[in-house]
Amino acid sequence: MATKHEQILEYIDTLPVGEKISVRQIAKALNVSEGTAYRAIKDAETKGYVSTIERVGTIRIEQKKKENIEKLTYAEVVNIIDGQVLGGKTGLHKMLNKFVIGAMKLEAMMRYTEAGNLLIIGNRSQAQEHALRAGAAVLITGGFDAEDHVKRLADELELPIISTSYDTFTVATMINRAIFDQLIKKEIIFVEDILTPIEDTVHLHIDDTLEEWYEKNQYTFHSRFPVVDGNRKVIGMVTSKDVMGQEKHMGIDKIMTRHPITVNGNTSVASAAHIMIWEGIEVLPVVNEHHKLMGIVSRQDVLKALQMIQRQPQVGETIEDIITNGVQAASERKGEKETYQFAVTPQMTTGIGTISYGVFTTLMTEAANRALKPYKKGDIVIENMTIYFIKPVQMESILDIHPKVLDVGRKFGKVDVEVYHDGVLVGKSLMICQLIDRH
Numbered sequence: 280m281a282t283k284h285e286q287i288l289e290y291i292d293t294l295p296v297g298e299k300i301s302v303r304q305i306a307k308a309l310n311v312s313e314g315t316a317y318r319a320i321k322d323a324e325t326k327g328y329v330s331t332i333e334r335v336g337t338i339r340i341e342q343k344k345k346e347n348i349e350k351l352t353y354a355e356v357v358n359i360i361d362g363q364v365l366g367g368k369t370g371l372h373k374m375l376n377k378f379v380i381g382a383m384k385l386e387a388m389m390r391y392t393e394a395g396n397l398l399i400i401g402n403r404s405q406a407q408e409h410a411l412r413a414g415a416a417v418l419i420t421g422g423f424d425a426e427d428h429v430k431r432l433a434d435e436l437e438l439p440i441i442s443t444s445y446d447t448f449t450v451a452t453m454i455n456r457a458i459f460d461q462l463i464k465k466e467i468i469f470v471e472d473i474l475t476p477i478e479d480t481v482h483l484h485i486d487d488t489l490e491e492w493y494e495k496n497q498y499t500f501h502s503r504f505p506v507v508d509g510n511r512k513v514i515g516m517v518t519s520k521d522v523m524g525q526e527k528h529m530g531i532d533k534i535m536t537r538h539p540i541t542v543n544g545n546t547s548v549a550s551a552a553h554i555m556i557w558e559g560i561e562v563l564p565v566v567n568e569h570h571k572l573m574g575i576v577s578r579q580d581v582l583k584a585l586q587m588i589q590r591q592p593q594v595g596e597t598i599e600d601i602i603t604n605g606v607q608a609a610s611e612r613k614g615e616k617e618t619y620q621f622a623v624t625p626q627m628t629t630g631i632g633t634i635s636y637g638v639f640t641t642l643m644t645e646a647a648n649r650a651l652k653p654y655k656k657g658d659i660v661i662e663n664m665t666i667y668f669i670k671p672v673q674m675e676s677i678l679d680i681h682p683k684v685l686d687v688g689r690k691f692g693k694v695d696v697e698v699y700h701d702g703v704l705v706g707k708s709l710m711i712c713q714l715i716d717r718h
Contacts, residue, residue, distance in 0.1 A: 471544030
């Protein structure tokens with residue numbers, strides 16, 4: 280039976296897009312306490328099918344599909360720019376395709392403005408009205424209000440008209456940054472993207488016997504199955520190792536491994552890979568926030584996903600990407616040990632103008648990764664790192680990086696990295712790295 284929390288989420292999911300939601304309304308409709316209703320609404324907001332906007336309230340929005348994650352809803356724009364909704368509140372759930380800056384004559388502006396756009400403009404009523412009629416929402420900069428007939432038109436067409444105190448450049452920068460951040464998130468694959476769903480997951484129940492394990496083993500050829508109770512909560516895991524030497528009439532609950540390692544759907548594939556390698560696990564049960572089984576993810580699933588990530592075009596750059604791309608090979612002659620150069624830019628420094636700890640650590644890691652590349656075909660996971668900062672490094676310094684492989688085995692490698700500036704040693708590290716192969 281579903282909990283009250285789950286019942287509220289299911290109820291919210293059935294509400295039409297654009298409908299306003301309140302704690303009191305939910306509590307009354309489902310006969311629950313306001314505290315329970317509030318927690319469920321916050322959970323729904325986290326899951327992305329409601330949005331809370333200051334001075335407007337909480338509204339049901341369309342849950343984004345993964346392929347559209349880089350698109351923002353008008354409701355999100357309001358929150359990003361700390362805006363005030365002047366009209367068209369019922370259209371806040373809609374998504375914008377692009378934004379247009381209205382710093383041109385009306386005729387030229389309208390050539391670029393179409394349905395699904397957001398026109399960023401100042402106190403120009405005629406342009407605002409034309410944009411709404413073209414199917415675009417309007418964002419008024421400089422803190423200006425809109426005329427009453429424009430507000431009425433926005434309500435009629437269900438297209439938001441928003442006011443913000445920021446100037447046009449600042450607003451465009453803020454929205455662009457939000458879209459850019461979403462693009463970076465899009466590149467990260469999560470367990471929920473690759474799991475075998477519950478409908479296709481073969482699992483055992485707590486009151487099953489080994490007879491059921493053998494039956495499932497014969498038709499699936501798998502040997503690892505999660506064990507669930509009557510509420511579908513994962514309580515154990517059974518593998519061929521647990522089954523060996525046991526009678527077929529033995530209860531599953533007598534031989535299963537209790538409290539197995541599980542992951543949530545929002546765990547990154549990289550984290551799942553590390554858990555599997557570190558713990559020696561072939562299959563991970565995937566559970567929701569109530570520890571109910573959502574599906575499973577296998578080592579093969581994870582390896583395929585990691586290979587797919589490598590083939591994806593880079594869409595947005597993180598700070599780590601910028602640092603990694605800035606590391607240039609310095610030694611070209613054959614027989615020489617590979618060395619690298621790196622220029623310290625102002626955004627990579629602390630408030631006092633010296634290279635930040637995070638940047639220095641990423642440099643060391645990238646150098647170790649490149650030094651170990653001939654020995655593996657996958658990634659590295661740092662198990663242990665000791666760093667010595669010997670001298671401060673100023674912005675715009677050119678660093679020479681010298682990695683040296685001390686030892687390498689099938690699963691681990693040891694790398695020493697020295698960093699010089701103008702021939703003087705400024706930093707040093709010793710790393711023990713775990714090698715992740717992607718055959």
